[in-house]
Amino acid sequence: MDNQKDKILVVDDETSIRRILETRLSMIGYEVVSASDGEEALNIFRKEYPSLIILDIMMPKLDGYGVCQELRKESDVPIIMLTALGDVSDRITGLELGADDYIIKPFSPKELEARIRSVLRRVDKISINSSIPSSGIINIGFLKVDTNKKQVYKNNERVRLTGMEFSLLELLVSKAGEAFSRASILQEVWGYTPERHVDTRVVDVHISRLRAKLEEDPGNPDLILTARGIGYLFQKIMTSN
Incomplete structure (x- = not known):
């Protein structure tokens, strides 16, 4: 096995x-x-x-x-x-x-x-999403996401993310501009469907943690946005190498 x-x-x-x-x-x-x-x-x-x-x-x-x-x-x-x-x-x-x-x-x-x-x-998981450049490097303003090494840099300094935090970020970045519901994020990243509304709080807390680590102003995020009535999306401002 x-x-x-x-x-x-x-x-x-x-x-x-x-x-x-x-x-x-x-x-x-x-x-x-x-x-x-x-x-x-x-x-x-x-x-x-x-x-x-x-x-x-x-x-x-x-x-x-x-x-x-x-x-x-x-x-x-x-x-x-x-x-x-x-x-x-x-x-x-x-x-x-x-x-x-x-x-x-x-x-x-x-x-x-x-x-x-x-x-x-x-x-x-190894990323196989076709929207991620073959180099595996995505530049997002002051952020650099390396999907091959599963590393993130903010202003050229390494930011420590847990594996699940990185998977969540990778999902949002790979489809920047597309809004995901909390239930769909839970299914995509955690691999199960929420049985109770409170289960989706796992997503909310991880989004909050990502914002605290990556945003210049976590209280007024520019990258990881709330899609009202839906869930979350990543602002589509990417350039890639």
Whole structure:
């Protein structure tokens, strides 16, 4: 299986959840390591370099928010957060700190497995969009997007994006001027159709993060625009090399 190279770190203080996920993920070809608290998670991450992290929020020593915040200082590793928290704002906090997606407890293991495959597929995806120049370099004012190396530069300085942030940017840039609904972005980038309206908040938070990293004035964006009543679009001002 082509996912055999991928190592997943499962972080949860509930032994039963760790065992279930370790067993299921191992059976479908992933290498699995686990941690029972936030501090242990950071130590294992720095030794094992996993391809993806499944991260619970409520944990002893250091909660999932703290772990996510620390990881984003040094890595773009994909993070899917597990949350039993009922308040939508609590889930959004994880996304704002840099998580790629979240899933609510109790969850279907099959749904989590699908989310894992989707995130890893998008992060590893090689762009084949015909509207992107063969050089893979797109210049957008003060931005340079290298779709081959999956790197972005703002005023010639590298901007760190997570894999999902880059995939979102690549989608919008590849069809600049075209408005995408939140549901279609979720389907294209995250690989699933929203079951509830709140699911599309994943898109809103990632758009906000991209604006904060790329726009000169995130509060008054010139590049990533809101298409009222639809969703989002990238301003069509591109020149390419």
